[in-house]
Amino acid sequence: MPLYEYTCRECGRRFEVLQRVGADSTGVVCPGCGASHVSKQFSTFASSVAGGAGTEGAMPCGAPSASACGSGGFT
Ligand SMILES: [Zn+2]
Secondary structure, eight states, rough: OEEEEEEETTTEEEEEEEEOOOOSSSOOTTTTOOSSSSEEEOOHHHHHHHHHTTTSSSSSSSSSSHHHTTTTTTO
């Protein structure tokens, strides 16, 4: 199961919850204040990928695209 990141709307605490894919925030409570008023955030992984597009979006090997990265064209 993936980890989902939540932010408590009451105290602002950020925490992670292990949930099934597609699960919503029902039953999720803030570990800091116990409030159920929480909002799901994008995962760290997803946000880092999206935020890197355009600036740090190059593939790890340095090629401009995934196809170039994996085809052996990069040496
Ligand atoms: Zn809280």
